[in-house]
Amino acid sequence: MPRVVVDVMLKPEILDPQGQAVANALPRLGVTDVSSVRIGRRIEIEFTGQPDLDRAREIADKLLANPVIEDFSIRVTEAGDAEESHP
Amino acid sequence: MPRVVVDVMLKPEILDPQGQAVANALPRLGVTDVSSVRIGRRIEIEFTGQPDLDRAREIADKLLANPVIEDFSIRVTEAGDAEESHP
Numbered sequence A, B: 001m002p003r004v005v006v007d008v009m010l011k012p013e014i015l016d017p018q019g020q021a022v023a024n025a026l027p028r029l030g031v032t033d034v035s036s037v038r039i040g041r042r043i044e045i046e047f048t049g050q051p052d053l054d055r056a057r058e059i060a061d062k063l064l065a066n067p068v069i070e071d072f073s074i075r076v077t078e079a080g081d082a083e084e085s086h087p
Helices: A017-029 A053-064 B017-029 B054-063
Strands: A003-010 A034-047 A070-077 B005-011 B036-049 B071-079
Touching: A003 A053, A017 A034, A017 B054, A034 A053, A034 B005, A034 B054, A034 B071, A053 A070, A053 B005, A053 B017, B017 B036, B054 B071
Parallel strands: none
Antiparallel strands: A003 A034, A003 A070, A034 B036, B005 B036, B005 B071
């Protein structure tokens, strides 16, 4: 069943303290080659019928993202798509 | 510059109250054809050199996801890839 995925990320010019906290913790794990970590939200929307991108964009704009500080992108994926996943 | 994207979602059998709250709010927006909303995290990791998937998997496993209740998937994307995005 296809679903719509909405990715919401802070705009690049907005500070991301949560991501910075992760980045600052990495040297303690022995990781020194990471320059930046940014943390946002991923929302999966399943429709009863065909996925509706315009409807999803309206939902994202009104309910999921704060357009003052966040950007979002929308795409349709198959449930079992080709991303490398961890069981 | 390529970056590694880690998507962290609750396992399907774990209740997602945040997603349910969004799903329950949709009829008030006039949206009645959504069957499910699940909300997770999207983490973008930038490396100083080549993106390192194994390193990113280690970071995700130790720092970004709780493997008891969450699944994660990892992929490399170009910064300006072909997702439909909102300005």
